[in-house]
Amino acid sequence: MKEKNEIWITGLGIISSIGKNLSECEDSLKEMKSGIKPIKKLNTIHKNDYVAGEVELSNSELSNESDIKKQLPRTALLALKAAKEAMESAVFKEKGKARVGIILGTTVGGMDKTEELYKRKGNPGEYIPMHHCGFTTSYLAKYFDINDYVNTISTACSSSANAIMLGARLIKNGILDAVLAGGSDALSSFTLNGFRSLMILDPEPCKPFSAERRGLNLGEGAGFVFLESKKTAQNRNAKGFCKVSGYANTNDAFHQTASSPDGRGAYKAMYEALISAELDPDKIDYINIHGTGTDNNDLTESIAIIRLFKEGIPDLSSTKAYTGHCLGAAGSIEAIFSVLSITNGALYPNLRFTNPIPETGLIPVMEYKEKKIRHVLSNSFGFGGCDTSLIFSAIE
Amino acid sequence: MNAYIKSTGAITPQPTFDESFPWKENMPANLRMNAIEPEYKNYIPPVKLRRMSRVVKMGLCAAIACLKKADLEQPDAIITTTGWGCLADTFRFLDEIVEKNEQTLSPATFIQSTHNTVGGQIALLLGCQEYNSVYVNSNSSFEHGLLDSILLLNEGKENVLLGGIDEFNETDFNLKKQAGYWKNEDDDLQILPNSKTTGTISGEGSAFFLLTDKEDSSIYAKIDGVKIFSGDPDQKLQNIFQENNICADDIQLVISGINGDSLKNNQYVGFYNRMLPSACKCCYKHLCGEHDSASAFALWLAEAVLRTQVLPEYLSWDQRIYDQKQINRILIHHYNTPDEHAFILVSKTNI
Numbered sequence: 001m002k003e004k005n006e007i008w009i010t011g012l013g014i015i016s017s018i019g020k021n022l023s024e025c026e027d028s029l030k031e032m033k034s035g036i037k038p039i040k041k042l043n044t045i046h047k048n049d050y051v052a053g054e055v056e057l058s059n060s061e062l063s064n065e066s067d068i069k070k071q072l073p074r075t076a077l078l079a080l081k082a083a084k085e086a087m088e089s090a091v092f093k094e095k096g097k098a099r100v101g102i103i104l105g106t107t108v109g110g111m112d113k114t115e116e117l118y119k120r121k122g123n124p125g126e127y128i129p130m131h132h133c134g135f136t137t138s139y140l141a142k143y144f145d146i147n148d149y150v151n152t153i154s155t156a157c158s159s160s161a162n163a164i165m166l167g168a169r170l171i172k173n174g175i176l177d178a179v180l181a182g183g184s185d186a187l188s189s190f191t192l193n194g195f196r197s198l199m200i201l202d203p204e205p206c207k208p209f210s211a212e213r214r215g216l217n218l219g220e221g222a223g224f225v226f227l228e229s230k231k232t233a234q235n236r237n238a239k240g241f242c243k244v245s246g247y248a249n250t251n252d253a254f255h256q257t258a259s260s261p262d263g264r265g266a267y268k269a270m271y272e273a274l275i276s277a278e279l280d281p282d283k284i285d286y287i288n289i290h291g292t293g294t295d296n297n298d299l300t301e302s303i304a305i306i307r308l309f310k311e312g313i314p315d316l317s318s319t320k321a322y323t324g325h326c327l328g329a330a331g332s333i334e335a336i337f338s339v340l341s342i343t344n345g346a347l348y349p350n351l352r353f354t355n356p357i358p359e360t361g362l363i364p365v366m367e368y369k370e371k372k373i374r375h376v377l378s379n380s381f382g383f384g385g386c387d388t389s390l391i392f393s394a395i396e
Numbered sequence: 397m398n399a400y401i402k403s404t405g406a407i408t409p410q411p412t413f414d415e416s417f418p419w420k421e422n423m424p425a426n427l428r429m430n431a432i433e434p435e436y437k438n439y440i441p442p443v444k445l446r447r448m449s450r451v452v453k454m455g456l457c458a459a460i461a462c463l464k465k466a467d468l469e470q471p472d473a474i475i476t477t478t479g480w481g482c483l484a485d486t487f488r489f490l491d492e493i494v495e496k497n498e499q500t501l502s503p504a505t506f507i508q509s510t511h512n513t514v515g516g517q518i519a520l521l522l523g524c525q526e527y528n529s530v531y532v533n534s535n536s537s538f539e540h541g542l543l544d545s546i547l548l549l550n551e552g553k554e555n556v557l558l559g560g561i562d563e564f565n566e567t568d569f570n571l572k573k574q575a576g577y578w579k580n581e582d583d584d585l586q587i588l589p590n591s592k593t594t595g596t597i598s599g600e601g602s603a604f605f606l607l608t609d610k611e612d613s614s615i616y617a618k619i620d621g622v623k624i625f626s627g628d629p630d631q632k633l634q635n636i637f638q639e640n641n642i643c644a645d646d647i648q649l650v651i652s653g654i655n656g657d658s659l660k661n662n663q664y665v666g667f668y669n670r671m672l673p674s675a676c677k678c679c680y681k682h683l684c685g686e687h688d689s690a691s692a693f694a695l696w697l698a699e700a701v702l703r704t705q706v707l708p709e710y711l712s713w714d715q716r717i718y719d720q721k722q723i724n725r726i727l728i729h730h731y732n733t734p735d736e737h738a739f740i741l742v743s744k745t746n747i
Contacts (some may be wrong), residue, residue: 041549044498045498046498061422064702107510107511107530115490115493116488117450117495117571118490118491118493118494124571124572124573124574124575125574126592127571127575128571128572128575128577132479132480132481132531132532132534132688133481133511133532133533134532134534134537135478135534137533138534144544147625147626148625149624150533150536150624151533151540152531152532152533152538153529153530153531153532154481154510154511154512154530154531154532154538155511155512155515155528155529156510156511162529166529166544169547169551170547173547173550175547189493189498190489190490191491193489193493193498193500193501193506193508194489194503194506194507194509196501197501197502197503197506198503198506199503230585247541249523249527249528250525250526250527250528251516251519251524251526251527251528252473252525253519253520253522253523253524253525254506254520255520256507256513256516256517256520257507262506264525265525270527281459382512383507383510383512383513383516384510384512384516384519384528385516385519385528386512386515386516386519386528386529387518388532391442
């Protein structure tokens with residue numbers, strides 16, 4: 001039998017409101033420290049009305065960390081910080097011999113620069129190259145000298161989950177040997193006001209999957225994984241954190257923002273991801289749920305989970321109670337948390353859970369727990385009905 | 397690798413939607429080339445139409461027309477590509493934030509500003525729950541969509557609906573004007589490839605393709621290769637020749653992304669003279685204006701030329717009429733400063 005072309009994760013890098021690198025995030029997850037706090041940096045009149053998961057470092061601190069002189073959009077600065085950590089952790093020195101790509105998922109791109117321009121502070125000459133989503137990717141590609149494949153995805157809140165899925169597919173199909181895949185999104189007045197207009201922001205720290213949930217908190221950050229084929233990794237004696245064993249991208253095709261009452265897109269994404277991983281539902285040890293804290297998402301995601309897993313519901317939690325909803329970066333940040341669950345044998349809790357949703361009764365993990373975890377399912381669902389599920393598995 | 401163009405649908409500054417090729421061309425009268433929009437209500441239910449922004453209508457309608465021509469209700473996958481996304485709603489929401497001082501903003505505007513609005517709306521209208529992705533990688537977004545389409549067909553999907561969409565927007569136009577993106581109003585806009593002035597003209601459009609893994613008698617075009625890269629174009633062209641077992645003389649036509657910017661012209665001309673001396677040279681940005689997904693319009697033209705074997709004078713690089721020799725292979729190329737290129741190699745099918 002032909003050996004399956006396994007996709008390994010050999011590098012991880014992250015920055016979020018719970019830490020400016022992997023080990024800080026790991027500590028916060030374990031110590032149950034949330035990053036949701038009153039808004040400090042974002043320029044908005046709603047500063048005192050909402051909380052958010054802001055990254056502690058300012059733009060100038062982020063620039064200094066990476067020794068960047070140019071005024072970059074915050075999305076690019078966050079991406080650079082996380083991507084550098086992922087590249088350093090992968091210690092990939094085979095660039096000349098291997099075909100390497102980079103894929104970024106983002107929703108706002110350089111919107112902060114466009115907002116500055118609107119407030120008559122910016123220069124249109126800067127707006128043009130920086131506003132569009134491809135700017136950050138192209139900047140990173142030049143920074144790391146990656147040029148075999150450079151691409152950017154924007155499928156709302158599933159953007160970076162799709163970046164990881166595409167990276168895995170490109171390697172599986174033999175088009176690339178390695179891919180730096182992830183996502184980045186900075187908080188912006190645009191998104192805060194957008195989600196506010198939709199009336200789905202909880203002014204208090206969010207309570208995902210709880211009966212008393214009142215909406216989501218926005219967050220910001222970036223997360224990158226370095227993907228390579230098992231063969232490439234083994235040839236250079238690289239350590240694999242885990243493998244990407246399954247993925248599926250589906251569409252709910254119900255409403256531009258609301259999910260269908262039975263979460264049919266979510267169900268299909270989870271179901272097809274299991275098929276792609278050749279796993280039965282009972283093999284999943286933990287689900288890192290999308291769990292935004294909105295009425296609609298949490299109810300329909302619960303319904304889809306129950307329909308798929310029936311009596312054997314795995315442990316599950318939403319880590320958005322730690323980080324807020326990082327939009328285009330959410331999928332990759334939660335992918336990294338999923339990897340940590342496997343490598344550390346840890347279940348990171350669903351902070352601030354109160355009571356189960358009456359219709360579904362699911363109770364997420366409420367305290368930090370340790371157990372052997374082999375397979376994790378990570379959900380990322382977004383506007384436009386874009387649903388993606390990824391499965392990460394321990395390397396045996 | 398088998399990827400065939402089964403059908404197309406395009407709403408562009410040319411009569412691509414309603415008339416058959418070769419249509420009578422519209423040449424640029426000023427710095428903006430706007431799409432000729434059809435009667436949308438013939439394609440999209442009027443109730444839904446009222447809430448849609450222009451870019452969504454253009455995208456959705458071209459997509460539906462494309463599927464209709466292929467007599468297909470639902471594709472196996474939907475891929476939309478755009479450089480700048482839903483500009484009108486993005487700027488409208490930014491305006492509202494300032495004008496209303498962050499109070500009582502319209503959720504519909506925000507919702508429709510996201511880059512996956514068109515892709516989501518297509519899925520919604522068709523009830524299509526399959527793979528749905530959106531590429532937003534500047535002016536190689538469409539080529540990336542094409543690469544993923546080929547990958548999906550390789551993985552077993554039977555067909556993929558792929559589109560490139562970008563809309564003209566006044567605010568964006570004016571910002572880019574300040575930054576020197578466009579020519580002056582009094583420059584000669586007709587002679588794009590031979591232009592002596594810097595800058596280009598702005599445009600927009602939506603072009604969709606139904607790509608399939610199987611050939612049939614209604615199909616005229618096959619995608620032979622896609623390359624997106626930075627660096628030396630000569631070497632990459634050689635690679636694409638080798639992969640297809642062809643040489644430079646096997647390419648009868650180049651459809652060039654030259655956009656009349658005199659600073660870029662020499663790069664294009666030098667490359668073609670070096671590598672493709674015998675091919676006919678065509679360009680298209682004087683027909684659709686510059687926009688990030690303009691290569692979708694180029695692929696539309698390539699399919700039309702392969703199907704009709706007509707090469708109208710207005711496509712020609714130097715406005716001369718080429719001998720009507722058989723056109724079997726077309727290279728679509730665009731170049732972006734400082735050194736980014738994209739190739740799409742398209743060939744005529746045999747059936």
